[in-house]
Amino acid sequence: MSDTAVNSQIETDRKTVLSVRDISVVYEVDQPVEAVKHASFDLGAGEVLGLAGESGCGKTTLAYAINRLHKPPARISSGRVVFTDRQDGDIDLLGLGDEDMRAFRWSKLSMVFQGAMNALNPVISIRAQLEDVLTTHRPGLSRADRRRRAGDALERVGVDSTRLNSFPHEFSGGMRQRVMIAMAMILEPQVMIMDEPTTALDVVVQRDILREILRLRDELGFAVIFITHDLPLLLEVSDRIAVMLQGEIVELERADRLYSHAAHPYTRKLLGSFPSLSGSRGAFIRTGIDETEEEH
Numbered sequence: 001m002s003d004t005a006v007n008s009q010i011e012t013d014r015k016t017v018l019s020v021r022d023i024s025v026v027y028e029v030d031q032p033v034e035a036v037k038h039a040s041f042d043l044g045a046g047e048v049l050g051l052a053g054e055s056g057c058g059k060t061t062l063a064y065a066i067n068r069l070h071k072p073p074a075r076i077s078s079g080r081v082v083f084t085d086r087q088d089g090d091i092d093l094l095g096l097g098d099e100d101m102r103a104f105r106w107s108k109l110s111m112v113f114q115g116a117m118n119a120l121n122p123v124i125s126i127r128a129q130l131e132d133v134l135t136t137h138r139p140g141l142s143r144a145d146r147r148r149r150a151g152d153a154l155e156r157v158g159v160d161s162t163r164l165n166s167f168p169h170e171f172s173g174g175m176r177q178r179v180m181i182a183m184a185m186i187l188e189p190q191v192m193i194m195d196e197p198t199t200a201l202d203v204v205v206q207r208d209i210l211r212e213i214l215r216l217r218d219e220l221g222f223a224v225i226f227i228t229h230d231l232p233l234l235l236e237v238s239d240r241i242a243v244m245l246q247g248e249i250v251e252l253e254r255a256d257r258l259y260s261h262a263a264h265p266y267t268r269k270l271l272g273s274f275p276s277l278s279g280s281r282g283a284f285i286r287t288g289i290d291e292t293e294e295e296h
C-alpha cells in the first residue's frame with residue numbers, strides 16, 4: 001500500500017484465511033504497464049471483502065494473480081500470497097508447483113470469472129459441466145455420488161435439479177450465472193473470488209443472486225473477494241471494502257464506516273457520483289427486506 005493510502009485496515013479481526021502482501025503485476029509489453037502496485041490485504045474466514053474501482057484499475061489482474069491464473073505478458077513482480085488452510089496450515093501460493101496449484105485451485109480457492117455465464121459450453125449439458133469438475137478433482141467419487149453432488153450444487157443456488165439435463169442456451173443469463181456459482185462452490189472452497197458476478201444482470205436478478213451468495217456464505221462459511229465497479233452494491237454486501245485506483249489500493253475500510261468516514265478523495269468522489277445513495281437505502285440484501293420493491 002502506498003504512502004497515500006488511508007484507512008488502511010489491511011488486517012481482519014477474524015481468523016485470517018488469505019493474506020496478500022505487496023503484490024505487484026506488470027504487463028511486459030513495449031511500454032510495460034504496472035497494472036497492480038503493491039496491493040496488500042488480509043481476508044478473514046467467512047468475510048466478504050469488496051474490491052471496488054473503475055474499469056481498468058486492475059481488479060481482474062489482481063484476482064488472476066492471487067489465483068495464479070495470469071498469463072504472459074502479465075508477470076507478478078513482487079509480493080506474497082499465503083493461504084491458511086483449515087487442515088494443512090499456511091500454504092505459500094506463489095511458491096507452489098504448477099501441479100499442486102492446479103489441485104489447490106477450485107478445491108480451496110475458486111473463482112467466478114468476469115463474463116463467466118458466457119463461458120459455459122452451450123452444447124454440453126449442465127450436468128456434464130458440473131460433473132466434469134468432480135471427475136477432475138474428486139476422482140474417487142462414484143458415478144452416483146457425482147450425480148447427486150451435481151444436483152445438490154444446483155439446488156443450492158436456487159435452480160431445480162430437474163434442470164441438470166438442460167443446456168446452457170436454454171437458460172437465462174441469471175440462471176447461467178447461478179450455474180457458474182454452483183460450479184465454483186461444488187468442491188466447497190474456503191475462499192471464492194467473484195469478479196463482477198452480477199454486473200451483466202438486471203437489478204432484480206442481481207439482488208436475488210447476491211442474497212443467495214450471502215445466505216450460502218452464512219451456511220458454508222466460505223470467504224469472498226467480491227469485485228465490482230458498483231460501490232453502492234459493495235456497501236451493502238461487504239464487511240470491508242478496498243478501493244483501487246490506477247493499480248493501487250488507496251483505501252481499505254470497514255463497509256459500515258466507509259460511507260461516513262471515507263478519507264481518500266477518490267473514494268469520496270466515487271461515493272458522491274452515486275446520487276441514489278442515501279441514509280434510508282438500507283441493507284436490503286442482508287436483511288432480505290427490499291425497501292424499493294414497490295417500484296418494480
Ligand SMILES: Nc1ncnc2c1ncn2[C@@H]1O[C@H](COP(=O)(O)OP(=O)(O)O)[C@@H](O)[C@H]1O
Nearest residue numbers: 027029033035054055056057058059060061062
Ligand atoms: N493483456 C494485457 N496487456 C497489456 N496490458 C493489459 C492487459 N490486460 C490488462 N492490461 C492493463 O491492465 C489494466 C488493468 O486491467 P484489468 O485488471 O482488466 O482492470 P479491471 O478489472 O479493474 O477493469 C488495464 O488498464 C490495462 O492497462
Ligand SMILES: [Mg+2]
Nearest residue numbers: 059060061114
Ligand atoms: Mg475486470
